[in-house]
Amino acid sequence: MEIPITLLSDEKGYFDRECPNENCLYTFKIYMEDWKEKVSDEEIHCPMCGHIDTSEKWWTQKQLEGMQNLAADYAMSLISAKLDEAFGGLARSTRRNKFVKITYKPGHRITFQNNPIGQSEEWETDITCEECGTRYSVIGSAYFCPCCGHNSAVNAFDESMDSVEKMLASLPEMKQMLTASYGRDKAETMCRGLLESSIGDIVSAFQKFAACHYDKLTGKSSRVNDFQIVEKGSRLYKDATGKGYEEWLSDKELSEMNMLFQRRHLIEHNNGMVDQKYIDKSGDDSYIIGQRLVVKESDALTLLAIIKKLGTGLSSIK
Ligand SMILES: [Zn+2]
Ligand SMILES: [Zn+2]
Secondary structure, eight states, rough: OHHHHHOOOOSEEEEEEEEOOOTOOOOEEHHHHHHHHTTTSEEEETTOOOEEEGGGGGOOHHHHHHHHHHHHHHHHHHHHHHHHHHHHHHHHHHTTTTTOOOOOOOOOOOOOOOOOOOOOOTTTTEEETTOOOOOEEEEEEBBBBBOOOOOOOHHHHHHHHHHHHHHHHHHHHHHHHHHHHHHHHHHHHHHHHHHHHHHHHHHHHHHHHHHHHHHHHHSSSOGHHHHHHHHHHHHHHHHHHOOOOGGHHHTHHHHHHHHHHHHHHHHHHHHOOHHHHHHHHHOOSOOTTTTTTOOOOOOOOOHHHHHHHHHHHHHTTO
């Protein structure tokens, strides 16, 4: 039995897909035309986890449900045709019967349409693969092109910076909401935690991007931690390409970057408690040993601006 199904793209021309890897189940969209024309039947890559599978495995739960309903409806319509015959006849034959009356209403028909997941404007990103041109769309960050598997370090980096920026912008509002639900003390602690983790997010996004871009440029393989130390990362780029971080950042920005990288290290490894090593490495004279670092919103914004500038600079090296 064959059931005709029409798959529709959403209003922007994208088609919903879901990773078949059970640990992932990431939902993304791919431009319908590219799905039909560009991708091979043998190899689809999950943008999030990189899982590779054949093309018929990528139905979303909603699509499967929709198809199941359609199959059930189709079967029902076959049965109801039979019922129409049987009961229609019976109803006609009982129409004039005083004691038994059977009425029968033929079933309605349902058509299946692909149900696109809601477009959330704020967090959704349209990406065009720089290698193969496939257009896809994700919520949050993604790492691999569904068609060719290309890992776009630049896109992932931009997306992370964007998320941190939006998070920082929404902090005052979040604080209000958290205060209403948990009281001022808890809200304060939670927001401080978010602020501190934003510094960590910026640094780790930068490290990943810098390592990935370096490897691509040089054909060597670096470690993500090579870019945890500002001076070391800059030297690696300088030796390989003739351009260090000072190409795009002033001395002041470089020393701020170094200090904020050191602060992140301290928060992560010493719970933010200032020690001699931190003071030596950061050149920060605003604290004494034994104090707890206080991360301010301006720290996060400063670091974000510096890293965005540096990221743009580094990605201009081809
Ligand atoms: Zn996946
Ligand atoms: Zn691609």
